[in-house]
Each structure stands twice: as C-alpha cells, then as structure tokens.
Amino acid sequence: MNMEYLSGVSTKEIFEISQLLAPEMESREVKVNGAVHTIRDMGDVAFVVLRKREGLLQCVYEEGKVMFPLSDIKEGTTMEVTGTVRAEERAPQGIEICMTEIKILSQPAAPMPLAISKWKMNTSLEARLNMRAIDLRNIRERAKFKIQEGIVRGFREFLYSQGFTEIRTPKIGARGAEGGANVFKLDYFHRPAVLAQSPQFYKQMMVGVYDRVFETAPVFRAEKHNTKRHLNEYTSLDFEMGYIDSFLDICAMETGFLQYTMKFLQEHYEKELKILDVTLPDTEKIPMVRFDKAKEMVSEKYDRKIKNPYDLEPEEEALIGQLFKEEYGADFVFVTHYPSKKRPFYAMDDPEDTRFTLSFDLLFHGMEITTGGQRIHDYHMLTQKIAARGMTEEGMEAYLDAFKHGMPPHGGLGIGLERLTMKLLGEDNVRETTMFPRDLSRLEP
C-alpha cells in the first residue's frame, strides 16, 4: 500500500507581517491573508485594512490594477490577497500591499454589530461582554489578553528557572480547601462535591514531593460580591516552596517574579504595551510594612479613625496604596503580619505575638493582588490549630498525612491574574481583563 505520511509543519507561501517588513520584500509580489478590519473607500482608491494575528496590514485597491469589484469585500470578509509590497509610512506597519487579486475565504452573514475598527471601543462594558467574541477583535481589546499571556509566561519561566515544578491539581473535590460557605456545589455521580476554591492543600502536599511547585489554573469562588474587583471564576497563579527561612523568602520570590515579568513584557510584548500605552510599574524594590503599622500610618496621614484593628477595609487598602505612592513612590507594597483571625487555619502564627500571622498581602496601586505566607509544617501544631478552631479533620486526612510523614518549613502565595492584569493596564474593572468573565449575573457567553 502506498502510505501517506505527515512529517511536520511545512512552510506556506503566505506571508506574515513580520516577514513582510524585511527590506528585501519591497516590490515583491506576495500572498497574505486576514480578516477585513475596515474599508476606506476614497473613490479611485480604497484602503482595505486586514486584521492579522501580528497586527493590521493596509491593502490598497486601485481601479485598473485589480481584477475584482470592491463590493466583493465587506468588514468581516476573510480572504487571501495577492499583491505587491511597498513602503508607505502612513500605513500601520510602514508598508502596504498593492492588491491585484483576492480569493474570498469566507463572508460574514450580517454587518458588524460593534465598531471594532475604532481605536477605542465606545460601547458599554456590558454590551461588549455580551458580544465578547466580536469585541475582542478590536486591536486594543485583544492586546490586553496578549499582555495577560505574557504575565503567565513570565510567571512560569521565572519559576522554572528557580527550580519549581508545574503541577496540575483537581478542580472537583470532596471539600473546599478554605472551608466556609463560598464553594460551588455539584453532583458527582450522586455524591456531593465542590469546585476548588484554591489548590492550597494540593500544592502544600506536593512541596513534600518536589520542594517547589506552582500551578496556573482556574479557581472558583461562590462569593456573592458584586464589585468591580470580584469574579466567581478566575485564574490563580499559585506557588508553594519548601525549606524557607521565613515568609520573607516568599516575598522575595514574588518580587523576583515581578521583576522578571516586567522585563519579559518589555522584551516580548512591546507592541501591545505601546498599543495600550502602558507604563510598567517600578519593581526594583518593594516596601514592606506591618498590617497594624499600615493602619496607623493611614489613620494618621488621612485623619481616619481605625474602626476595627483586625480588619482592612478596601478603602484602607486603597489609602495604603496612595500613601506609599505619595511618600515612597512605590507602586507595590507588602503588608505583613495579618491578624490570625483573618487567616485560614494553616497559616503560621507569629511566635512573638500569636494574634498575628507570618503572612502578607501584596497591594498593587492600593488593591490586593496576592495573599501568601508561611504555613504550619508541624503535624501536631496543625491538628491542634484545627481543634482550637472547632474544625473537623474529616475530609482532610490525605492533607494531614503529608504532614504526619514529614514536611519541610514552607510557604507560598496565590496571585489573582485578572486583577494583576487590570492594575498593570490601569483598568478599573476586573471584567476588562477577563476574557469571558463569570460573576453573580453573568454565566454567558
């Protein structure tokens, strides 16, 4: 039998924008493809701008040079264009294609419902989210999620370089890691089950295996918050590391991640940073302040009464951000030693004052984007704290077994990806930086 074989990706005669930009391409006849982003008909000449994955490409329709009527093309048409490359400094990439022939690949069935070819979308967020697959065809909107991709890549690459192992932990389980009522419940073959609020238990267990682990995966929180910063499903960038000397090792690792990632974005996502006019934050040195001290500082500077010494209100968070920006020029601040009451049972209490924990939040322009800290690693200390809190060990047997059979001192953190992206891009609603958000009222698309 005459067998056919696949032997890998073959080069096509279709050109991408980065290839077209090479100086030797000038005046060459090429084929390109893309979706018609916009058409500007000037009479004798029309500019047909193609949307391609690398950006926009201007194609010129000149009467007499082409073998097809302009009416063949609409916004949303996808096509293959044959034409000649020429320099044109007013065009998006400094080049344009002088069209001769086209091959229509597909035609839209209806006119575009959103003005996606505008530089900025001037439609309400709600309407844009309803038509998200169309909305994201806007050049600025789609750039946001390229930046988000870059953040995740930076996270992974940095942690690989630091000896971390990437893990994959289950999202369906018998009970939630954090306890409490904020879990989504589901029916698992007639057994009650929940969706993971965080990979907390699993990543701790895996510290006993790989010393340093991370995961970038969805988490689910059935919180009834309806705010600009809450989502019911989001991406958590989690890591957990063993053999730490203190929780400061975790803060240092996060600082390293931020430094690496800002450089990574600068190098690999320069185009998108420019499209969105982003100024990257300063990550060279990040100040650190105790929880109680931060409350005092805010109270003093902004003449604000401390209502509850064991809680931090969103307004206080914002003011801490403001204060550290004003006084120290800082974009980020680590707030440390959160009250024990406000932290889960597995948080390590400060031996010097057990009302507080060896934990921290990282604020970015006054919003919490990370919660982390040192965990209890001693089996007896852990079971005592569970008992002291009136909790049950039921359903936590496997978690506790990891400690029973030896666990190094360790700690870790979870970073909300959409919030980090939101703050980086200067957006004020986390839905702007979530591809398909899930909130109290939104389950589609």
Add this chain to the structure above:
Amino acid sequence: MNMEYLSGVSTKEIFEISQLLAPEMESREVKVNGAVHTIRDMGDVAFVVLRKREGLLQCVYEEGKVMFPLSDIKEGTTMEVTGTVRAEERAPQGIEICMTEIKILSQPAAPMPLAISKWKMNTSLEARLNMRAIDLRNIRERAKFKIQEGIVRGFREFLYSQGFTEIRTPKIGARGAEGGANVFKLDYFHRPAVLAQSPQFYKQMMVGVYDRVFETAPVFRAEKHNTKRHLNEYTSLDFEMGYIDSFLDICAMETGFLQYTMKFLQEHYEKELKILDVTLPDTEKIPMVRFDKAKEMVSEKYDRKIKNPYDLEPEEEALIGQLFKEEYGADFVFVTHYPSKKRPFYAMDDPEDTRFTLSFDLLFHGMEITTGGQRIHDYHMLTQKIAARGMTEEGMEAYLDAFKHGMPPHGGLGIGLERLTMKLLGEDNVRETTMFPRDLSRLEP
C-alpha cells in the same frame, strides 16, 4: 520612617545537587537541605540519603566525625546538613556529603506508610492513590509528572513559536459544548450551570480574534466509564487555527508539536527519561489512513468481521496500532475521515462524501490520544447542520454570532495529556499518570 524593602531573590548558602557536582566543590564544606529518604545503618558508618528536588544525595554519618546521634534522624525528617563534599562513584550522583553537623527542620509524627525509598513501588495502585502525597515521594513516581510537565512545556513553546496565543476560557457555563448528557451540573447562584466538557466553542470564537489559539486546562466529563483509560476530569491540550487549507494543516501542526516535544524532553528531561527507562517514540513521519480503510486493513489482517462500519471499537483501535507498528514500524497513526454521525455538529463534512468528515483521531500505540479536524466556518452551513440534527440554537447565540460576523476556515484538536503521558511512559492505566485522578469512585484525595 525606616522602610524595609524587598529587592528580589537573594542567593542562599544552601547548595543544590547541580551546584555540588562542579569539580571545584570537591573537599569543600557546604550546607545542603532535604528530606531523609532512607537510612542504611552499617554500624560504624551510616548512609543517610536525602531527597532533594534535583534527585537523591548521599550523606555519610561516620562515628567520631559528627556531633549528633544518628537516632536524631528518621525517614521523613527534613534537615539542613553541614558537611564536606567528596567524590564517591557508588553514590547516586557520584558524590557524597561527609556530615559534621545537622539542623533538624521538622520531624515526622509517624513512620512512613509506604516503602517510597524502594526503586519501584510494590503497592497496589489503589493504595498508592489513597496516599498519593506520600506515594509521589518515590523517585520514579515523581519523575512521571516531571515528564508530564515537559510535555506541556513542549506544547506551549512550540505553539508560541508558531504564532499561537494562549487563552483562558471559563470552566463554568450555561451549557456544554458537545451537548449530550455527559456534563456535570452545578448550582450557580440558583441558576443551572454546567462544567466545561471542552473549550471548543471558546477556542473557535477566539480564532476570529487571534487566528491561532491554544489552551492547556482541565475539562470535565460526567461519563460513566470505568476503564483504565477514562477520567472524569483531565487536562486537555487544545489548539485551534485559522486560515487552514485543509484538516491536514492540523495534523501537520500536531506532528510538529510531537517532534518538538520529543526533542525538548530529550534535552531537558533526560534524567527523568533515564529513571523511567523511556524510549521516545518515532515522530519523524506519521502515517495516515482513512477510517474505513483502517477498518478494512484490520479486518483483513486479523481475520475480524466488521460489525459496524461507522464505529471504531477500542479493540479495533488497538489492532490498528498493532498493524501500523508491525507493517510500518509506526508508533503513531492518523486515522482520518471519521463518520459524520460520530462527530459533533460543528465538524466539517467531506464535500466528496458527506457521510464522512474532514476530521481525524491520532492513535498512539493503538489508543486515541487526540480528536481533531476542520470545523464548519460558514454561518449558514452551521445553522443548517444544527437544524438538520434537530438541535436548538438556544444558548449558542454568542458562538453563532462569531460566525455571523466572519470566521476564517479553521480547525483544531484536543489532546488528552494524561493519556499521552501514559502511552509515552508505557503505563497501562491512565491513573498512573494523573497526579490526583477523578473517576467514578474516586473524589479524594
């Protein structure tokens, strides 16, 4: 105020194995840390083997040279060791540490319940899964998931290099992509919701935005299969690409991924491949055969009657794998043109014979690890097929809108990560290559 700052990861005086292997380290006094993997007490001398993230490290306890009793150390103790490096060809890395001092970091509360220091675990899979956090401390078991990490890294790196964008799509939705009864149902703030069976709709929608997209994320299938190859939650490596000439572009891209990844594993996971004694499969050229032709070949060669010309039984899959190994020396085979009845509505039918689709499965040693193909990109063709199948468009409005407003010809695939890992490692149960499996009876740990 005297502000404290974090300025990134600082170097510690603790050495990792790769650092200790440098020739200039010989005879140097160093500090190392790790968990006690095993202790061999020979009387005058004892070998204390530490488990570290990079491997095992032999430490030697010699009476007279140490300042602590051997009884301080148990299997599962984590500690910091001070000692001198010396070459020892019989030790795991060709070096050992001659201990002088130790600092105990943590002690286990109970003896190890599994013989994790044995080369191969000789405990039942069921028992190992019940104590997974301990089981994975075994060197061979943990190596499996390093290889799995490598596969995912290979997938991502290859696709980035091919102009793909990584996306994150929601796992909770109003309806399933594939339809049917195999969805997990949950209560979403008193509204019915389901867990994503695949990112199918979302990745197709995003082709209209980025041309080429991929996702590596969990998917959920409420299938009541209780087999060695089914999981109810698994990791799907998905990609979708626009502007294809035919479904063969998808097969070529997958072949490219496999070629890249095998090289990547060889380069970056050589240690783990050696631990698990893995021979990487041949990916240079992958044969391709039509579904109907494959059935005929198997029927002929193994003298087997074709029961159903439109279905492929697992036994037939296995025999196709066997046939292609025997006749063509092939580890993989693309089986193409699956019957339309067996494919979802969005599959593109073959215009030359609409009983079949422009789709494929990839078999690896006789097991399906990938399903993919060209999709319908024309809005009218899509709605007609939905109608012809007696399906409703309800809940698919956003999906269909993407087509209504223009979509290029496209296709994609989904790869079952755990199955690919299983076949690569020569395992016979997919639970062996799933960190924390979820099946009909297993919801914990």
